[in-house]
Amino acid sequence: MKKAPRRKTEIPEPSETFAGRVTAGHGRHFIVTLESGEKLVAHRRGKKGDVVVGDIVRCTPPVSGVAAIESIEPRSTLLYRSDEWRVKTLAANADLAAIVYAPRPTFNPWFIWKALLAAHQGGIPAVVIRNKTDMTEGAEAAEAQARLLRSIGEEVIEVSASGAPDEAREKLTEAFAGKTVLMVGQSGMGKSTILNLLVPEAQAETREYSEALDLGKQTTTAAEWHPAPEWQGAVIDTPGFQEFGLAHLSLSDILRAMPDIARHVDGCRFFNCRHLHEPGCSVKAALERGEIDPARYAFYEAVAKEADPLPR
Ligand SMILES: Nc1nc2c(ncn2[C@@H]2O[C@H](COP(=O)(O)OP(=O)(O)OP(=O)(O)O)[C@@H](O)[C@H]2O)c(=O)[nH]1
Numbered sequence: 001m002k003k004a005p006r007r008k009t010e011i012p013e014p015s016e017t018f019a020g021r022v023t024a025g026h027g028r029h030f031i032v033t034l035e036s037g038e039k040l041v042a043h044r045r046g047k048k049g050d051v052v053v054g055d056i057v058r059c060t061p062p063v064s065g066v067a068a069i070e071s072i073e074p075r076s077t078l079l080y081r082s083d084e085w086r087v088k089t090l091a092a093n094a095d096l097a098a099i100v101y102a103p104r105p106t107f108n109p110w111f112i113w114k115a116l117l118a119a120h121q122g123g124i125p126a127v128v129i130r131n132k133t134d135m136t137e138g139a140e141a142a143e144a145q146a147r148l149l150r151s152i153g154e155e156v157i158e159v160s161a162s163g164a165p166d167e168a169r170e171k172l173t174e175a176f177a178g179k180t181v182l183m184v185g186q187s188g189m190g191k192s193t194i195l196n197l198l199v200p201e202a203q204a205e206t207r208e209y210s211e212a213l214d215l216g217k218q219t220t221t222a223a224e225w226h227p228a229p230e231w232q233g234a235v236i237d238t239p240g241f242q243e244f245g246l247a248h249l250s251l252s253d254i255l256r257a258m259p260d261i262a263r264h265v266d267g268c269r270f271f272n273c274r275h276l277h278e279p280g281c282s283v284k285a286a287l288e289r290g291e292i293d294p295a296r297y298a299f300y301e302a303v304a305k306e307a308d309p310l311p312r
């Protein structure tokens with residue numbers, strides 16, 4: 001008996017699909033980069049809205065120039081961004097967060113601290129990059145921030161991306177070798193300058209992504225994955241957002257990421273103390289004795305108020 005011809009809508013066998021990395025995306029369209037370096041435009045079959053830059057996906061071959069993303073491989077990590085309205089996914093499979101700040105434009109410490117919280121919550125280590133060490137204006141606050149970060153156990157790498165580019169490249173590639181680094185920072189801190197040092201092809205690649213995704217005037221997408229074969233890693237660039245999204249945090253997530261607060265919790269009268277307004281709170285007592293930085297406590301207070309209470 002003759003077999004019925006296969007219809008185009010049939011789900012293909014896994015052998016008919018190929019794997020690639022989602023390296024950029026806009027709306028329902030994505031760029032999938034194959035191991036060979038070839039880039040394809042792809043869309044997610046079935047409008048699922050679940051594909052994230054960094055994902056490894058399986059696709060079926062292009063029809064009229066557009067491939068179809070059939071499935072997503074399990075992710076090792078997933079990070080979020082947020083705008084005024086909601087929390088959205090930002091990037092998958094990053095294994096290090098690099099948070100860039102500089103003395104000018106004036107940096108907001110809360111941006112750094114939120115990014116650290118998000119990285120800890122997302123289960124990835126973080127490093128902070130203090131850029132523009134050549135600047136004298138604002139240097140004192142930038143140095144004080146580096147001291148505070150080190151005192152709470154964070155790693156800070158100091159560079160001058162435009163003043164001493166070779167040294168900056170050397171320090172950063174040593175820290176980033178073999179890793180997929182998600183780079184975040186407020187506007188103007190020097191992220192693009194650093195990206196161009198680490199991945200010289202990045203600018204050209206961004207133009208290529210923008211053209212293939214037909215972005216028009218909007219030149220960049222929410223996150224872009226740039227492979228860096230020279231140091232066996234990759235940089236995920238995240239242009240144009242001011243706030244690192246915090247997905248739903250629990251009080252224990254916050255405390256795990258804030259050792260300067262957490263080391264005072266042992267003497268609290270109530271085991272489920274939130275360290276906000278409870279009587280007999282040893283965190284508040286430490287704050288009053290000057291053992292906790294008031295700015296760090298104010299940050300703790302703001303994020304803890306939004307968090308889930310500890311389980312009772
Ligand atoms: N003095 C000094 N200036 C720097 C350094 N690194 C970057 N800059 C300058 O800071 C400005 C902002 O740098 P960008 O790399 O565009 O910053 P960005 O973080 O990518 O900013 P957005 O594109 O707005 O997100 C530029 O004028 C750079 O030349 C540095 O190490 N020292």
Ligand SMILES: [Zn+2]
Pocket residue numbers: 265268269273274275276278280281282283284
């Ligand atoms: Zn307490």
